[in-house]
Amino acid sequence: MAKDGHASFLTTRLEPFINWGQRHAMWPLPFGTSCCGIEMMATLCSDYDMARFGSEAIRFSPRQADLIICAGIVNSKMSPILKTVYDQMSEPKWVMSFGACASSGGVFPVYSVTQGIDNIIPVDIYIPGCPPSPDAVLYGLLELRERIKRGETHSQRRIRENQPAPMEYSSITRGGAPQP
Secondary structure (H helix, E strand, O other): OOOOOOOOOOOOHHHHHHHHHHHHHOEEEEEEOOHHHHHHHHHOOOOOOHHOOOOOOOOOOOOOOOOEEEEOOOOOOOOHHHHHHHOOOOOOEEEEOHHHHHHHHOOOOOOOOOHHHHHHOOEEEOOOOOOOOHHHHHHHHHHHHHHHHHHHOOOHHHHHHHHOOOOOOOOOOOOEEEEE
């Protein structure tokens, strides 16, 4: 209420308001496996300060994060683990592929290296480079924020179309029942 007694209020649609909150408070989960992880850490330091964009709350639990930053090589033994971590994240969730190895297998065209994490989980932003500079990471983060604003991420499309999350890998529990 204003000082003169007149009530002031704001009207908006709910979906753009929710998107505004989500894009200004992303909580990333770092999945750094090699040299790209060092560049990811440099992005969080004071020289580049990822906190300016609301992403300073690094979470190491998938249940508390909504952005997974996959930085580095993902080999075939790590693929099911990455899928499990992705499945444990709550909706909406976003994925950033960081560097040449995560995006396309990099300089390792061998059977044991996954040739791009988009074979395992849906990727929203690709950041090229070997390793990418912190400036490129911040640009990718800003581009992801714009896609969230426009509703163009994989997670937002899936929620809008009311489709279940894709299940490419399924892990088996001790009882033999498949788990998502």
